[in-house]
Amino acid sequence: MIAALTGTIFHKLPGSVIVDVRGVGYEVQVSGRTYDRLPSTGEETFLYIHTSVREDAITLYGFSEPEEKELFLLLNTVSGVGPKLALSILSGISAAELCEAISMKNLSRLVALSGVGKKTAQRLCMELGEKVGALAGGWDGGDLETxxxxxxxxxxxxxxxxxxxxxxxxxxxxxxxxxxxxxxxxxxxxxxxxxxxxxxxxxxxxx
The missing domain is CATH 1.10.8 (Helicase, Ruva Protein; domain 3)
Structure with a gap:
């Protein structure tokens, strides 16, 4: 499994980036926040990677911060939340604020995120309430840019x-x-x- 990539930016578009690692181009799906942190084309970057293996595809998801990757994996455990919605959620809110919104059961903040309806927001709070508290408690604040x-x-x-x-x-x-x-x-x-x-x-x- 690919857990991280270090290489140069070959091409990037909102939502995805191609990282050239010693002549091999890896297409990586990214959130809006990770995209905003990417350097210019031709410059070196480092991404934390989650490799998703399915019968019909192998997809790489990249994150500039380990906290974002942890939240992505946690979001995917919620019923009705897949990789696409998880990236969409992480594009519209920082890791720390998302943890706070879920812990505090702030439904109005959650439903303001693109693709998140009331039922999904309720599931996030119900299924992740305790988990995000424990997750955020282990962070050193490096990503808490809220x-x-x-x-x-x-x-x-x-x-x-x-x-x-x-x-x-x-x-x-x-x-x-x-x-x-x-x-x-x-x-x-x-x-x-x-x-x-x-x-x-x-x-x-x-x-």
Missing amino acids: AAPAAVEGHAMQDAASALVNLGYPQNMAWQALRSVQQHDPEAAAAMKVEELIREALQVLAR
Whole structure:
């Protein structure tokens, strides 16, 4: 089983990346957050890998942080949550905030994530409530990047992302555009209303 890859970025698109390891290209599925952390094409990267082996396919899922990989595997144990939805969830929320939302049974935060309905949110809380607490307790805080961004993402950013998805943009692209807006001027982005975030993100997507 492939557990990690170190190589150069050969090609990348929101949702997937091809990593060249000594002349062999590995296609890896990634979340929006991992995609945002990837270096430019031609530069070296390291990814934690989960290898999924099925009768009809072998799929690699890559993560920039071990915490994200652990949560991905945990999410896949929940009834009705497969790899695609797990990556979608991890694209819209940080590892620490997801653990907090599940532990606190914050259904409104969970259903705000693309693809998560009320029943799925309830299952996440019921099946993972104790597990995420134990999982987060073993982390050293390296991935807990929730402080400023999470507060914004939990409200206007999340609503703006959902609106962009409804307009037909892939979720990874929507979040990439919104984070670009946020990184350009964090203070201004934090004060923006949903409509303003959407407008700014659309300008980024049109470039």
